[in-house]
Amino acid sequence: MTGTILIAEAVATRRIALRARIANAFRRVLIATTAEEAIREARAEPPEIVLVASDLPGMAAAELQRRLAGIAPDEAPPALAVMTPAGDRAACFAALGAGADDAIARTTPPALMLARLRARLRDREDAAELRLREATRRALGFAEPAATFEPPARLALLAPDARSARARAAALSAAVGAPVRALDRQAALALGPGDRLDALVLAAGHGAATGAALVPALRAQAATRTAALLVQTAGAGAEAEAAQALDLGAQDALAGSFDADEIALRLAARLAAKRRADRLRADLREGLDAAVTDPLTGLYNRRFAMPELARLTAEAARERQPLSVLIADLDHFKAVNDAQGHAAGDHVLAETAARLRAVLGADGLAARIGGEEFLVALPGADASAAQAVAERLCARVAATPVPLPSPATEVGVTVSIGLATLMPSTTASGAPARAAEALLAEADAALYGAKARGRNRVSTHRPAA
Numbered sequence: 001m002t003g004t005i006l007i008a009e010a011v012a013t014r015r016i017a018l019r020a021r022i023a024n025a026f027r028r029v030l031i032a033t034t035a036e037e038a039i040r041e042a043r044a045e046p047p048e049i050v051l052v053a054s055d056l057p058g059m060a061a062a063e064l065q066r067r068l069a070g071i072a073p074d075e076a077p078p079a080l081a082v083m084t085p086a087g088d089r090a091a092c093f094a095a096l097g098a099g100a101d102d103a104i105a106r107t108t109p110p111a112l113m114l115a116r117l118r119a120r121l122r123d124r125e126d127a128a129e130l131r132l133r134e135a136t137r138r139a140l141g142f143a144e145p146a147a148t149f150e151p152p153a154r155l156a157l158l159a160p161d162a163r164s165a166r167a168r169a170a171a172l173s174a175a176v177g178a179p180v181r182a183l184d185r186q187a188a189l190a191l192g193p194g195d196r197l198d199a200l201v202l203a204a205g206h207g208a209a210t211g212a213a214l215v216p217a218l219r220a221q222a223a224t225r226t227a228a229l230l231v232q233t234a235g236a237g238a239e240a241e242a243a244q245a246l247d248l249g250a251q252d253a254l255a256g257s258f259d260a261d262e263i264a265l266r267l268a269a270r271l272a273a274k275r276r277a278d279r280l281r282a283d284l285r286e287g288l289d290a291a292v293t294d295p296l297t298g299l300y301n302r303r304f305a306m307p308e309l310a311r312l313t314a315e316a317a318r319e320r321q322p323l324s325v326l327i328a329d330l331d332h333f334k335a336v337n338d339a340q341g342h343a344a345g346d347h348v349l350a351e352t353a354a355r356l357r358a359v360l361g362a363d364g365l366a367a368r369i370g371g372e373e374f375l376v377a378l379p380g381a382d383a384s385a386a387q388a389v390a391e392r393l394c395a396r397v398a399a400t401p402v403p404l405p406s407p408a409t410e411v412g413v414t415v416s417i418g419l420a421t422l423m424p425s426t427t428a429s430g431a432p433a434r435a436a437e438a439l440l441a442e443a444d445a446a447l448y449g450a451k452a453r454g455r456n457r458v459s460t461h462r463p464a465a
Contacts, residue, residue, distance in 0.1 A: 005117075006030045006047040008038040008056050008064075009083070014106065018051060018083065021110045025117060035059030039067050046071060047078045048124060049117060051104075054084045054091040062098035076128035079120040089262070096265035102252075108239075112255065115243035119251060123273045126280065153198040153271055156181040158188045158214070168203050168258055175264035185214070191223035198274060199267055200227050202245075203258055204234035212245035219249050226277065228270035232258055294368040296346055297353035305367035305375050310436040312365070312379050313422065317435070320424040323379055324386030327443045328356070328393060330372040331414045331455040340411060344404045348413055351402045359393045374415075375440075383421040383460060390417045390458040398456055414456035418447025421460075 005027045009015045019029055030045060032038035035058040038050065050068060052061060059067075061082050069077035079102070082095035086107040095103040101120050104113060157172055159165035162184050169182035180201075183191075188200070200218065202211055211231045218224040231245035231253040242253035251270045254262065292304035300308070309325070316323035330336075330352060337345040349372065356366055356374060365377040376393075378386050394415060401410035420442035422435075442461040450459035 003027045003121075004030055004045055004047040006032060006038060006041055006050045006078070008032045008035065008050060008052040010034065010053065010055075010057055014053065014083075018106070021108075021113055022051075022117065024110070025114055035064050035067075038064065039071070042068055042078065043071055046075065049079045049081060049120060051081050051083055054082050054088075054095060054103075060098065061095055061100050065099060076124050079124050081117070081120060089259075092262065093265060096262070096269065099269075101269060109243075112239045112243040112246075112253075115246035115253075119246045123251075126273065126277050152178055154181075154196065155179070155199050155201075155267070156183050156188070156197050157201045157203060158183045158185065159203045160185065164203070168201075168260070171258075171260040172201065172263060175260040176267065188214075188224070189217060189221070191221065193222040195223045197224055197227040199271055200224055200229055201263060201267070202229065202231045202250075204232050204238070212241050212248055212250070215245055215248040215250050226274065226281075228252075228267070228274045230254070230263060230266060230270060232256075232263065234258075297350055297368050299353050299356075299374070300365065300367035302367065302369040305365065305369055305377075306436070307433075308365055309375070309377055309440065310433040312377055313436040313439060316379060316422055321380050322382040322421055322423050323377065323439070324381040324383065324419060324421040325439050325443045326374075326376040326378070326386065326390050326393075326417050326419050327369075327440070327447045328374040328376065328390075328415045328417045329370075329447055329451070331416055331451075333372040333413075336411055336413065340404060340409075344411070347404055348402050348411065352397060352413065352415070355396045356393060359389065359396050364389075381421075382423065383419070386419055386421060387458060387460060390419055393417065394456060394458060416447060416450040416455045417458045418443045418445065418450055419458060419460045420446055 005022060005025060007015055007018055007029060009018060010033050015031060022029065027048065030041050030047065032041050035056055038052065042050070052064060054061070061080065065080045068080065080100050081102040081104050082100045083106050084091040084095060084103055086105045092103040101123065102116060104116055108116070155176065155178060157165060157169040157180050159168055159182070162182070165182035165184055169180040173180040191197070202214060204211060211233050215229060215231065218227070218229060229250040231242060231250045233241040233245070233253065233255050234257060238255040242255040245253045251273065252266050254266070292300055294301045312323055330348070333345065333348070336348055353368065353374070356376070360366055360376065363378065367375045369375045378389060381389065394417060398414045401412040403410045420439050422439055446459040446461040450457050453459065
């Protein structure tokens, strides 16, 4: 048994009934009869979920949630689900409006209740992962991500026919205070990547697949893959379908008649969770970019370039295609640093990288692999084609002095380039990494030749037959 659920309920009969309903949650269950007792229990054994009665004496749900979140500030707070009397819309709305993660009627069937709890556990795991990523960023010295403007949420409602979709979308739009796009099943499944949604409500129909059955299909397309899905079910079997929708990946589900006001409140919570997940994905992308990119030049760094060169070498050998490698080194770069200072040297490196990108365009791999040393890999380029690229790069760098920001002056720079080519007839011996290292060594030897012959030139290593 893993994890803990804390029940905060003053009435003994309700505690017993609720504990019986969640018996199959496979979680240790703790009991509290007051808000203060719940806080003490949470401090002793932090729970994953707190199920609190809407009429628990001593503290409002919002204050309890705030206190619980402060117990372990470096960890994801427990999800807070408020248990409300059956049919009590006011208690449900009050709980959701106060920021509770969910509001669940006490008479909810066990299968649906457990499905709701599993959904909240997924949300909590996402939040925990986000906090872990943020802690890792801080430990590695990355700055906190800047606060960004949140654009209006892109909302849509799916109903089985255009007329009911328009009517329900209009009602939800009024409740949310934002535009809600009306869709039918065909339009929803035809959305393209440019139609990406933040949230989609799947409203119940009569005999049409608009609920749980559509969740897997919507999760499989780009426009709705990360959208918050809320499913409203009705009629016979509504509770079972709502539970199924949650377990298939919907973020929320309601069994019963369409209630725009409640859906609006639930969407607010689910959109907040989605924005946290979006931020997690953005942070992950930024972290990966930072790990493989040289911050000064914007080119790839050596950590990325060497495995990528091994991959390109293996691919060239497998496809019987040429692969050329250039190593470009700034001439007399130490003199620039000594005469102008390291800030000026950094400016020269950044400008050289910009000129390298201008020559390459979208072709090949470019990386900074040393202080003033750059690597270029050109898949599919034989020695003649690579020679032409290298000559253009030499000419581009030498043609125009690099302007320095302070003091207002400029400095002329040149590069020497060594070139080596793996031809289709060449057998790359050993593992791809060793073959890449051998190709790189040939280019490096050619670079020394270019330096020895006077610099500002290209020297080619003839590949072995």
